[in-house]
Amino acid sequence: AQTVTQSQPEMSVQEAETVTLSCTYDTSESDYYLFWYKQPPSRQMILVIRQEAYKQQNATENRFSVNFQKAAKSFSLKISDSQLGDAAMYFCAYRSRNYGQNFVFGPGTRLSVLP
């Protein structure tokens, strides 16, 4: 079974600075998707960014980018120019390419942004 680990329960960053959230996963599959979700205090989960395992190029969405290391099974999220609105729980998630299978979520990292 797949597992997702986020080793940083809490992180903080100064406004306008850059922060990197870590995620590692374990799978025997070669084709899958990885996601980062954000859950603000208002609690609605929002998709931040996604990565296809068969693409070597790291995904980027505005201030959010990932560092995908397939061999190391690592999928970190970098937030540049951090804003107060970035404060939230961030969940790393894995999904097999075989549609219909579960998403596997990591335990989450709580990010605080300091003014």
Next chain:
Amino acid sequence: SAVISQKPSRDICQRGTSLTIQCQVDSQVTMMFWYRQQPGQSLTLIATANQGSEATYESGFVIDKFPISRPNLTFSTLTVSNMSPEDSSIYLCSVGTGVFGELFFGEGSRLTVL
């Protein structure tokens, strides 16, 4: 993407009662998913709701405790039956759509059981 409306957004319930959570999607979807998020925890899948068939439950979740209805392709309900304080959680409805099957979530229903 999908817009998902969930209600109630929160409720306080008495032990032994049942509560039904409704989930409405703005487009037709094949599968809808119900997750539980216990306080300070990650998401755990309760069941997958398919239109026209019985829901598929994950290990540790049973139909008697969490009956699910899926009358059409845009709507589903989850009932939390015979509640105890251990059922105090956020319950999230979600759908998987798009090329990558990414999940979109409702705002969640925060249940507190006294």
